[in-house]
Amino acid sequence: MNYLSKYLIEEAAAITSSAQNLDDIEVSKALELLDYCSKNNLKLIVSGVGKSGIVARKIAATFSSVGLTSIYLNPLDALHGDIGIVNNNDLCLLLSNSGETSELLEMIPHLKSRHTKCIALTGNINSTLAKNCNVFLSTKVEKEICPLNLAPTASTTVSMAIGDALASAWMDRNSISSEEFAFNHPGGSLGRKLTITVEDVMIRRENFSSLEEKSSVIDIISQMSLDGIGCCWIQNSKKEFSFGGIITDGDLRRTLEKTEANLWGKLKAKDLMTKNPITIEPEVMAIDALNLMEKNYKKPLNVIPVISSKKEFLGFLRLHDLIQRGL
CATH class of the missing domain: 3.40.50.10490 (Glucose-6-phosphate isomerase like protein; domain 1)
Incomplete structure (x- = not known):
């Protein structure tokens, strides 16, 4: 010994x-x-x-x-x-x-x-x-x-x-409780995991613009380049702040790869968007959101729409932003 x-x-x-x-x-x-x-x-x-x-x-x-x-x-x-x-x-x-x-x-x-x-x-x-x-x-x-x-x-x-x-x-x-313990540890890893919510991390809708279902591929590319968040919000024209669908840069790339170039001009947002994606509410703990996006699927979800209990679109939550927070 x-x-x-x-x-x-x-x-x-x-x-x-x-x-x-x-x-x-x-x-x-x-x-x-x-x-x-x-x-x-x-x-x-x-x-x-x-x-x-x-x-x-x-x-x-x-x-x-x-x-x-x-x-x-x-x-x-x-x-x-x-x-x-x-x-x-x-x-x-x-x-x-x-x-x-x-x-x-x-x-x-x-x-x-x-x-x-x-x-x-x-x-x-x-x-x-x-x-x-x-x-x-x-x-x-x-x-x-x-x-x-x-x-x-x-x-x-x-x-x-x-x-x-x-x-x-x-x-x-x-x-x-672990929540009470985290209240006294706001700066540590545990504090972040137990106190930060989706609302604290998400990109709010005020920071980017929406498109319509009839928007063209050129509109989509221009909006993605302008916003720089890797996705677009397709608004349902029937109601303000409603969510019609999401188009990610991956959706755009895959669609263009399998569509003949001479047909790109005919494509509209409704042809590319995901109408019923997995969504999340703003009150959910960020660490739970990370588990949802990173661990529960064969392929990680890079972005999730944030929808309120009143079905109002609030913004996007990106996997990249969660990881940057040190969760």
Whole structure:
């Protein structure tokens, strides 16, 4: 076994041991406090010093990303004015492996004066921190994986894992949906997949002109060249913004290839257009549209007309534009 695998196995064993040793009652209390915090629009304040502080930052970021307002508070800064960010009844999650970190302990009276509840993540059940918090979650490990048993390794990993587990359990209890999660991740790939709709990507009808069923091949070629979107909208003359059909550059090319040149002048839009193509509504998620166009057919659909629930033509959705959005 190589060195990395050896230490990874030891670290994994520390997490497994922690999962087996957590007190069910304390876990329930912690989750109830998180529920109370979210339902009453309160904040989760996460705090720690040194390596525990780095873990605390990550836990705070995780809770914020899943929908529970959370911030990291540096204990030293808190004692010099930043504790003002803590409001009455906010919830605090305090991290210290020893449970005796002086800066953290000095915060507790000031937190209690604001009627906050505190959850302790510490490896020492008999510590001052554990005794002065409402809930105690043990991060105790048999030993650090560091060969000297000195560097915070297994203990910080367990603390971070418990933080992740708390956030995941809170999401589960509150049925957080993928759409709610994406709301907090608008810039990432997941956010794009879960928030962008067809309407956000489509080329709107205002950006190109329509043709009639009687339009000639010359009209079609001219309009395609002018619009530059690779297709034409054939409007049904009976109603404004109605959809009569679509002609793509592929439709035009294939028709001209199989028609004698001396007959091109007789061709009209109605001879080339697809009257009943696959269409899509503007509210559909863009990622679902991509699946429809790219994966459900032997040959990808390069363009789809966008039709409203009132049967009004709104624009075209192109496969190229969906891919450019990074979906």
